[in-house]
Amino acid sequence: MNSQVSSSPAPSADRRGVPMPLWLQGVLELGSVAVVSYLLVLLTVLMVWLADGSDSLGLAGSFVLSGQVWLLAHVTPLQVAMDPGAGLPATTGTLNLVPLGLTLVPFALAWRAGGRLARACWEGQFWQPYLSGLAVYSAAGAVAGLLFGTGEIAASPGAAAVFPLVPVALGAFVGAYRASRSLPGLIGVNAAAWVERTSQYSRWAGSYVWAVLRAGFVAAVAGVGVGATLLAAALLWNWNDVVNVYQRLGTGVPGDTALTGLQLGYLPNLAVYALAWATGAGFEVGAGTRVSPLGTDAGPVPMLPALAALPPAELPAWSLAVLVLPVLAGVLAGWWFLREGENHLDDWMALRLPARWITFPLATLLTGLLIGAVAGVLVMLLSWLAHGSLGLGRLTVVGPDGLDVLLWFGAEVAVGAVLGYVLGPWLEHEPPFAPSRGVPGEKLGRRGTRRRRRAEAAARRTMRSAGRVAPEAAGGAVGEPDPRAGQSRRAAGAGAEPSGSAEAFDVDAPTGPEESAEASGPPER
Structure with missing residues (x-):
């Protein structure tokens, strides 16, 4: 049974209760990112024009300038060819100094959209709305390159179709991951399970x-x-x-x-x-x-x-x-x-x-x-x-x-x-090579917990390789920290195994002589 990526009860539905296709939801979500980000730029330019900030701009020029700023904010390079009569020493060049502050706007909007898409998908389905939304965004960029080009400043339609995907694709994926907290749920591959099967x-x-x-x-x-x-x-x-x-x-x-x-x-x-x-x-x-x-x-x-x-x-x-x-x-x-x-x-x-x-x-x-x-x-x-x-x-x-x-x-x-x-x-107010000084029932923290788990795993591998029962079955308390944890396991039994083996390393394992005496027989190491 597939598990849902997020905690929402079901994918989104329209007014009739029919579930919306995931590809359509991706189109609407990322398409709205393109529209809203452009409207924010257009509103700023129109405010300057209405305040007589530029008499020669005009209403049509405000729309064109907003589109060019939108493309530049989406890291799209613009080709500049200025009239030599404008008093500038160069007539042609490439404008690619990206205003990163404006780039954060579509990135943040895509972040929110990606989170909503992740909550609407089941495990392994995120790619459907994600790719369909990026396809529409790429088409919007190509259209912007064609509509907002002038004789002085223009963008290649190919570049306008590719470069806007950089902040949007990254923002949508990061937002989806933050919402789902499950990378396998997004890509459909449980990498953690594969890692667990490795050495x-x-x-x-x-x-x-x-x-x-x-x-x-x-x-x-x-x-x-x-x-x-x-x-x-x-x-x-x-x-x-x-x-x-x-x-x-x-x-x-x-x-x-x-x-x-x-x-x-x-x-x-x-x-x-x-x-x-x-x-x-x-x-x-x-x-x-x-x-x-x-x-x-x-x-x-x-x-x-x-x-x-x-x-x-x-x-x-x-x-x-x-x-x-x-x-x-x-x-x-x-x-x-x-x-x-x-x-x-x-x-x-x-x-x-x-x-x-x-x-x-x-x-x-x-x-x-x-x-x-x-x-x-x-x-x-x-x-x-x-x-x-x-x-x-x-x-x-x-x-x-x-x-x-x-x-x-x-x-x-x-x-x-x-x-x-x-x-x-x-x-941290502790010596650099100090062993674990925990006592039974004490909270060791994340670092101490991981150290103790490695000690437990090493002890179990030692018992299995020696053909003996696990420490838990013999009555030992492998998982209990002990004040004697600073003693090396090699000191408990000299010559039990070569010093270069994996089991001889962990100096933090609780294997003191008294603890070993509780198990059957003399100390194992």
Whole structure:
């Protein structure tokens, strides 16, 4: 019997009580995302036009401009061909500097739509409304590319059909997963059951990789928070310069409103730029202008009020202290990884080489490098999204270089992750190599519970491999933590098995001499 993905009693139905086809519901849900996201942009443009913010725009021009902004917000590149008489040094180019703040609008709407679709589906049926909705969204993008193209700014219908799927497909899938909490229910494949049938080492590897990926995500999120904090501090510190730019432009209330809305759309881009600056990689605001704490190559920048907060060409020596901020993001990730208790690379190395003074530093160093690599790749993707071109003059290069950010941020997070993992036990107020000190009935927490389960599994495998009964049948309490858990199982019986075996490793298993005496016969190990 198929189980339903969500807790809703049945798929959605129309007024007559007939269930709505899933493909049709996908079309309606994601189609409404396209319509609502366009109407929000259109409403903003119409407000500027009605306030006399642009006399030459007109009603038809408002619809066209809204469509072009909608396509750009959906990461669709636009081809620009301006009249040389407009006073611009370049006549052709590509506009692909995506306003990530506007991209969050269809992403959030698709998130909600994906959750509703997941609640309307049974297990393994999510692909039907998902793919049908994406097909309609792709068609809407192609139509927008055809309708909203002008002689000056236009989008290829092929690009307009493909690129809008990026934020919508991702948002719908993440929203569906958050609503169902069941990846097998969405894709129809129970990966967890397959993992359970694999070996212990395979399960360890899967848990370790998943924990590393999440730790890298924690570091990336912390890094974006660092960038947002630096951006807010820079805007507050240079607030007078920002106001002076508004006054020099003299666009009036409607123009200032439109300009502020434009800057809000690019606010996430500026946060990514601030993060790239804090890492030391820096960013560019036009060809020949590079901003970095290691040195700033000043050049002419556009008259945009937010750019008045750019660092000056001459920076004090203490400004290099910002390089510590990404390291602190790595410390947070390393501490989080320690609390997860999934460092199975350290477990595997300890099985092969009992010398902890070698295995612990080596495993910690490799784990830090992996966490730094994951965090660097995630921030590199953000840098690529925030990087782009305005297609005119010098403004063909705006934003950080993704590879530079990968190297700088990845290395800094790796150093911080190693420090966070090593210092984590002191932050948790326990020695770094302390064994479990639990007593019967005490709550061990997630980390202690997983450690105890691994000890139980190792003990059962030991009994089966030795041809003896399970500890539970012999009267032993494998699952009970014991104050003597710090003693190694090898110490309970020297020479019982080679030191490199899997059962000889777990130092946290409760197998003291008194507990073994309760079972039949002398101590097993």
